[in-house]
Amino acid sequence: MRGILEERQTRSYLAFILLLAAAMVAASCLLGWRQTDRMRALYFQWEGRVSSGLLGEGVEPAVIARAFAGTEVTAEGERFLLQAGYTEEITPLWLLPDLYEAGMRQVGGQAAVFGGLSLLLLMGTLLFLGRRQRLYERAAEVMGEYAGGNFSRHLPRNERGTLFQMFASAEQLATALQARSQARQAEKEMMKETLSDISHQLKTPLSALFMYMEIMEGEPEEPSVVREFSGKALKALERIQELIQTLLKVARLDAGAVAFEKEDWPVGRLAGEAAEQLLDRARKEEKQLLLQGEERSHLVCDRSWMREALSNLIKNALDHTDPGGVIRVRWEESPAMLRIFVEDNGHGIPPEDIHFIFRRFYRSSRSSDREGCGLGLPLAKSVIEGQGGVIQVESRPGRGSRFIISFPGFGTEAASGGQVTKL
Missing domain, CATH: 1.10.287.130 (Signal transduction histidine kinase, dimerisation/phosphotransfer (DHp) domain)
Known part of the structure; x- marks a missing residue:
């Protein structure tokens, strides 16, 4: 019931019904009062006629007064009325002109009043149903557009009530369909x-x-x-x-088809395994690979995938570093975070490219890595973010680049220098 009363249109219609019912009660009372007043007038008119007739026949006024004051109906009186032809059963109303006229007026008044009120009820109901029908047609039209893929229009909203709650639910469904x-x-x-x-x-x-x-x-x-x-x-x-x-x-x-098998691994071991795969290349290209960090630092991650991500970052650093360059992988802890850095002193990233390096197949026109396919950095980013991490990059052209991997909640205590390993 509460949900019904929350609708503005329904409340307006119920208020109209209540007002109409109050008007019908008032009209009934008024017609009843007028009928009573008319009957009183007819009663005095009838007494006047009877008294006039009796006085004309020489009946004493005192006798007439006692007759009018009587309250009992005697058998003699009933027999007299029967002989005169005035009984409730056999005397039709039209033979009593005054009563007949009063009755017709009463019936006509009641028919006019209640007919008018009924007409108002019918008009109000039709108005309510018409507005509700237009509301339904508009909703059906909008939903039809939703089904056709057009989400530019909206269902009626900003009102309370069960119907509009249903419209709001349909709107949410349409939003979900649009997003999908x-x-x-x-x-x-x-x-x-x-x-x-x-x-x-x-x-x-x-x-x-x-x-x-x-x-x-x-x-x-x-x-x-x-x-x-x-x-x-x-x-x-x-x-x-x-x-x-x-x-x-x-x-x-x-596709979300990778289930990361997270285990507790030493960060130094992960970095060493990722760098080991590229040692031969670094030696051939006369570049150094350095690892720096605390041995006690650990990371809960998928060993294989994290090694893949670090290896791609190291490979990217080798691709953009000249012979004699240095690639450094280091890590440090704080009370709230573990961070891993992959740094180089190579060519750096041009400012116009730094916002696109994680885009799939993207390669700068200035890149010297002509054999690359532009998938290493996007793969590393997906692996790191898929395990709750964040990757950022800082770079200055000609001064090198630094990739920062952050894992909130893995840090234990601040690092104090650490060890450096040359590979």
Whole structure:
């Protein structure tokens, strides 16, 4: 009942009904009072006629007065009325002109009053139902647009009541549908871009591979040529394999298909395993890899995926550091946070590129890493954020870059120097 009374239209209609009921009660009372007054007038008129007739017949006034004062109906009186033809059962109303006229007036008045009030009730009900019908039609029209994918209009709102609560729920459902539709559209666009990027990334190594195979096929009797281009073909295949594996990892992360198996691992061990994979490359390119941090520092994470993320950050630093450069991986703790830094003194990141480096397949036009595919940093970001971390980057062109990985809540106490390991 409370929910019904919360609707403004329903409250207005109920108020109209109450006012109309009050008007009907007042009209009934007024008509009843007027009828009583009319009956009193008819009563005195009848007594006047009877007394006049009796006086005309010579009946004493005292006798007439005693007759009018009587309150009992005697058997003699009933027999007299029966003989005169005046009884309730056999005398029709139209033979009593005064009563007949008064009755017709009463019936006509009541019919007019209650007919008018009934007409008002009908008009008010039709008005209420018409407004409610328009409300339903508007809601149906808006919901039809929602079903067609148009969410520009809104259902009636900003009012209270069960009906408008239902409209609010439908509006929330429409908002959810709109968000899902936008997400699907974004997924389609992302898939379209991803397929385009994959096609572009695979085009170069595949073209090179076909060219190498044609050269070897054209000069099968030249061992040096076959060895040279078979090596190049092997590198092209390795690049294709690496690209496909990285794409599969990124796709699994995007689809939420990766369940991180978190365990407590020493940060130094994670950093050492990530750097170990790139030691040979660092030595060949005459670059140093340094690890610095407290041995007691631990991180609850998925060892394999975190090693992958750190390895990608170290590889990115190697890609953008000249021979003789230094790549440093260090970590420190505070009471509220564990932070891991991957720093280099290489080329740095141009200001116009720093906001896009975590975008998939993005590579700066100034990048010297012509063989890269632009997936390492996005993969590292997805792995770190998927385990509750945050990654940031600071860089100055020509002065190097620093990637900062933060894990809130893992710190125990502030670091005090730590150990440096040269790999």
